[in-house]
Amino acid sequence: MIQPVQPINEEKRLQAVRDLDILDTSPEESFDSITTIASQICNMPVALITVIDDKRNWFKSKVGSKISESSREISFCTHAILDPKNMLEIRDASTDERFRDNPLVNDQKEGVKYYAGVPLLDPEGFPLGTLCVLDFKKNALNRRQKKALKALGKQVEILYEYRKKNKALEDIRNSLDENNKVLREFASTVSHDLKMPLANMILTADVLKAKYSSKLDEEGINYLNYLKQSGLTLSDYINGLLDHYSSGNFHAEIQQEIFLNDLLEDIIDLLQINETCEINLPDNNLKIHGNSAALGQVFMNLISNSLKYNNREKIVIDIDCTENREYFNFSISDNGIGVPEEKQQTIFELFTTVADKDRQGRKGHGIGLSTVKKLVESLGGSITIVSQEGKGTRMEFSIKRSDLAD
Structure with missing residues (x-):
């Protein structure tokens, strides 16, 4: 038996293995499906995805093997990564001087006779391990099987890159x-x-x-x-x-029974509206199961904005609500100053204001609508704006129905 030498730039290769951060992780279906396909296409009883660290050859995925790793000194894959651009094929390990005294070969019950391994490379070209197939008798892959095994190896490399990117994210x-x-x-x-x-x-x-x-x-x-x-x-x-x-910090799972018009009337009372104002509530007092505090704060902010950013002698605010199987859908329309088109894409960002000054001549702080957006999203919904400068604004938002809803 000949023990494999270390690859060139072994320290950098080991760092690439550490960066992958996959050693000793649990089995994953995406990798197991590849070893299953490799075993079927190559008609081999064993297929492995291996990762080679400084002392061992660890199996990320395995078909037909009871062990999860082997010593690096006796590993076929450690020989395979010495030539990272080519597949290593050993048709009869018992006659190959590198492996004939190898305990993996000499095992009388399951002695490995055939091996074919495709090195798995990172984007820098460092071999991390292999996708390999093994047999307990002499064997050989045909041209189509070799091509398929190499293609499956590329898929493993892609999975590795996705894993690294997901970890970075x-x-x-x-x-x-x-x-x-x-x-x-x-x-x-x-x-x-x-x-x-x-x-x-x-x-x-x-x-x-x-x-x-x-x-x-x-x-x-x-x-x-x-x-x-x-x-x-x-x-x-x-x-x-x-x-x-x-x-x-609002917990969407906290559910109360809410009658929408009752909630809106309480909010209108809290606002203590002094201006000449007409607020039209929905025709039906809809029953909602949801987070009363969060929904109330959304309406408080939106109605307050309709009051503040309005230069009409008589303010008119229309509130409507519809429902479907998944969502409650709300709208608040006003006859206010509207939002310029160039601001409509950023109006829900923190510190973005509707206008320089409100009805009372005060400058807004641009926090309310960003808070509304966070609350609506915490309730499983979304919010949009439809507005025309000088003619008014309609805010449309939804919240996800609770399982408790009728």
Whole structure:
């Protein structure tokens, strides 16, 4: 028996094996189907997908073998990877000086006599292991079988690349999740820490105005009003941030029985609408099983936007709802200022505003619609905008029906 030498650039080859991160993983159907096909096409009792590390030849997939690995010193595949561009075929291992004293060959019950192995390469050309077939008697592959085995080897290489790309994407996703978690915690901490000083500033402005207004001229009163209004604007901004980063904490699986019109009437009461406004609710008081808090916050934000971004003497808001087997579908239409076409693609992104100023002359913070999008998606739905500048906006969104729904 002749033990195989190490391939050229063995350290780089081993690093390529480590980068694949597949050693000692569980069986996978995508790999097992290839070894099954290889065994059938080549008419061989054994087919393996192997990965060779520094000490062993490990089997990612196997057909017709009870063992899951072999020592590298006695492995046929370790010889095969020495010539990575060509298939190694051993028609009678008992007469080949490299293998005739090999314990895998000399086993009296299942001694390997035939071997054909296709090296599996990474994109840099480093051999990671093989796709191989074995027989317990002398044998040979014909031209078509060899071509098929090489083609199956290419499929394994493609699976390896998909695996690496999926792992890279998973690592990126985990990193983003961790960064988002840190950002949420940071935003929540900072926002909470700012709320009390802001409340004190707003209260102090009211106290100063009440106590010293007689001693201040019009300009001084205006400064106090500006101070209070700035505090209220910043407070709204902070509350919006808190809503945005806490919106991911809604649990879609928390289900309550909701009557839509009752929910909408409660929201309208909370908004304390002062402007001349007509809000038309759906004709039927639809019963919904869903997350009341999340759905309520979606409607609160959308109705509030219809009120704020509207320059009509009379505001008109129409709310409608339909249902099918999978979704509840909602729409909120208004006669407001509309959204410019160039903004409609980005309107649901964080810090994107509908207009420079709202009905009261205040600048929006661009958090509400991004929060709405997160909430709708957490409820298994989607949201879109249909708008024409100067003529109004219709927001359409859906939520997935619960299994509890009638």
